[in-house]
Amino acid sequence: MTITIDFFTDKERSDPSLLFNRETEIKEGLNYLLNEGFLLIEGLRRTGKSSLALSLAKITSVKTLAERYGVPSFYYPIIISLEGVNSTEELVNTIINSIISNYSWALLNNSTITDEVKKLINSVKELLSSYKGYQFNLNTPLLGGGIGKNEGKVFIPLNFRSLLDFLYNFNVLVIFDEFQIINRWKDKESFIEDLKYAYDKLYKKVKIVVTGSVTYLKNYFSTEYKDVFHGREINGIWLDNFPINKAEEYLRLGLKFYSVNVDEYVIKSGVYNTFGNPAWLNYFGKYYVKTRDLQESLLKSYENMGSEAKKGLTSIRRVRKSEAYVNIVKILLQKGELTCYEISKNINLKIESCQKIAKTLESLGVIEKNNGKYSIRDPAYFSLFQPTFTELSCPKGDGGKLLLNDLAKLKYNSVELSCGHELLIKI
Structure with a gap:
């Protein structure tokens, strides 16, 4: 794993060489896209879904990477975050403005603007010039690119299916990030119909990736004939937290990158308290490099992750009683089931x-239901509580130890101490 940027970054990674322990998923994703044209990327919170999608876009748009991974054709990336997009009409304008500004190319840090890129951009400009009264403006803000206001948007009189047909003249890879947002759209049914059309007719040249929450994707892309996609088989990739051994390897690599020498007590405590979540490990690693203080770094990582978790819960569907979502998660953290x-x-x-x-909450993968009882499914939400740490010691008296959040006992049956011995902790 060659590192060329800040190792413990909390930013999305588009370079496949920076995705730790995801090589299998990269190869599977490319295979699904090249052969079938449609891919779902699902997973727990902050496990790298967007980064995997960006890496696939990077590989298929950069010649040297495409050759390395056996990708025979160039695909122009169109990366759309559906946050801030409220209808199919806005989506069309988002895509058009993204192409005009070459937004996705810059997002991937691709350098040389190739002839294929110039051809697509110029073709879009020619298309737009055919609409009487259209005011071309390169400075138009991007919908879904971080700007959610209406001011300054240029609306183009194209429907989504017509745009898809136009894009079929080129090779494109379209990424819809946070796909569950379409649940808010009044015209989501027509959007799904257009995706079915792309799946059936355009898959050879218009490749589509969607990322999002667990069950919402399954609701739309179930293979059951009675469901929305009427039995069409959509392949998906599930991203989970790192297993303990891989999380330890990742943390060691990061600390070595910063020339920080640590013992197994820090490694084990960092991994078990962050549950192997990639983003959470980055928070912990970043603070430990800065402070060299184990407990302070853990507390800061909980603070960062907790802020994200609460924001995610309170923004669900813009609900009126958003605090009730947080309260349900918190009571399950306290009581278990x-x-x-x-x-x-x-x-x-x-x-x-x-x-x-x-x-x-169950549809979003936050909680799960077994035998009529609910419990926490995604350990990222353990960060909602201020942690109380207990230092566990090896009963064999060999000096082995581990600093562990008391709530983590709900997740683990046993832990491995710094000495390598296993300790049963299930309550």
């Missing part, structure tokens, strides 16, 4: 509201 009736009694919430919220 509860029925909806037990949850509603603990947080003074109507059982009907609890059932609706629990269903949404």
